[in-house]
Amino acid sequence: MIDFSHLHDYLSPVSKAELNEDEEYDDLQVGNIIDTYEQGHIPNLDDADVIFLGAGDERGNGRSNPAISTPDVIRKEFYRLFLWHRDLRIADAGNLLPGRSQADAYAALKTVLTELIDAGKTIVILGGSHDLTYAQYQAYACKKYIIEVSVADALIDLNEGSPKKSQRFLLDMFMEQPNYIRHYNHIGFQSYFVQPRMLETLDKLRFDCYRLGKVRENIEEIEPVLRNTDLFSVDICMIKHTDAPSHSLSPNGFTGEEACALSRYAGMSNNLSTYGIYGYDPSKDRDNLTAKQISQMLWYFLDGRSVRHKEAQLNERESFLEFHIAGADISTVFLKSKKTGRWWMQLPDKNFVPCAYSDYLMASNNELPERWLRSQERL
Missing domain, CATH: 3.30.720 (Signal recognition particle alu RNA binding heterodimer, srp9/1)
Structure with missing residues (x-):
């Protein structure tokens, strides 16, 4: 049983009225169906199949302001979508309080995720800077769970010389001892952004890296990769700028439809327990297009989760x-x-x-x- 009174210390509530500008949601819209932590209302996390969690801390990108309201911009678009999967029970645990330091943000995310993972829940994290993936991993490591990790990103964040944690957090994940990463997959890297020696190092570790062009040739080949994944982390810069204008990294990348396909494959995985979407910057978004893109990725994740319920066990x-x-x-x-x-x-x-x-x-x-x-x- 999940002790929300313990998690309460790390979380702030969401206001559905503010998200929908005091309008009522339709009976079949996400905003009406999802059990959300609001002022005066504690959600029933024990009955939820999928739990959404806001983690808007952006100090890993070098910003002093944690900007914890970022997940609410995504929620505003997501809550307006119509949910077709009434077999799924979904809840929203609210937003993580930022804490005084970046270390506080990591500790809070790790603590909340650990409790929810131990309760057998699937958690979707609405990030923040991409380095929060490290805290996502720590939720497993602190319990000595050996896991498979998949990251979808145009970059490979192993830049040891960068002052930004978001550009070097994979070093901490790979070098930490003892290490609980059984296998690592990197999906959609763009070769011209990646130091070739990085790929050589990852190959020596028997990790698998999938170049953007190779994945786009037949995106269905990535479904088995995500089927084995416990932790999935996405940097929104994996999507080309025209489909996710809140980033300006590259005109190339996955299309919005392909990003939704990856999200659906993640939802279909029996192993996956945490899915983080990071790197969204609402101040650079245009007409909330990136927020709309992410909200549709969330919808397809739930669509995949619905398929997961239908799959038989291998012994059947x-x-x-x-x-x-x-x-x-x-x-x-x-x-x-x-x-x-x-x-x-x-x-x-x-x-x-x-x-x-x-x-x-x-x-x-x-x-x-x-x-x-x-x-x-x-x-």
């Missing part, structure tokens, strides 16, 4: 089609879900890992899928 073999491959270079078993069409393949240790239809086609032609090889290397 009657719910899967089974394909046996026996070749000179590879002998394995593939499973395809009758309910969702997703694929899994069996490794030599008899465990199944998420894969794509393309992996099955390669194995059928007696070619070793790269996903199979990388999984074997990590074993």
Whole structure:
């Protein structure tokens, strides 16, 4: 049972009246359905499948003002959307209080997330600067949970010489001992922004990095990556400027539709327990277009979560089609879900890992899928 009286010390309430300018929400709009922490109302977090949490601290970008109201700009757009998934119960825990220092902000986020993760909840964080991902990771590390981490970002934040924490927080995550990262995936990096030696280092660690162009060729190939992910972190600069004008990093990036697809894949994951969207700056937004983009990503996350409820367990073999491959270079078993069409393949240790239809086609032609090889290397 979640002790909200303990979390109360770290949180400030939200005002639905201010978000909707004193207008009533429609019965099927998110704002009417979501159980929100408001003045005088404590939400029932125990019954919630997905909990939203505002964490607007931006000191990691070098700003002195924590700007905790940033998540409310996203909420304003998100609450106006119509929720089609009445099987899902959603709640909003309000906004994290900023604290006096950046360390206070990290500690507060870690404390709240730890309690919610331990309660078996899925938490969506409306950030703040991207370095808050470190506190997101700390919520697992403090409990010694070994996890798989995925980050979608045009940059790889390993810039040791930067004074901004948001540009170097991955160093802390990777170098901290003891370390609880089983595997790391970086999705959508743009090569001209990345020092080549960074990629060499990550490859030596057997981490997987997916270039923007490669992902966009067939975005469905990323679904198995996110299916295995426990912690997902997105920097909004992964989206091209025209679709997310609050950043000016690059004219190139994922389209808004592709960002929604990634968000939906994250929602479909049985493993995922925290999803953070960071880097939104409302002062640079145009017509709230980026806030609208993020709100639609949140909607698609819930859409994916609804699919997740429908998926069978792997031991329920009657719910899967089974394909046996026996070749000179590879002998394995593939499973395809009758309910969702997703694929899994069996490794030599008899465990199944998420894969794509393309992996099955390669194995059928007696070619070793790269996903199979990388999984074997990590074993």
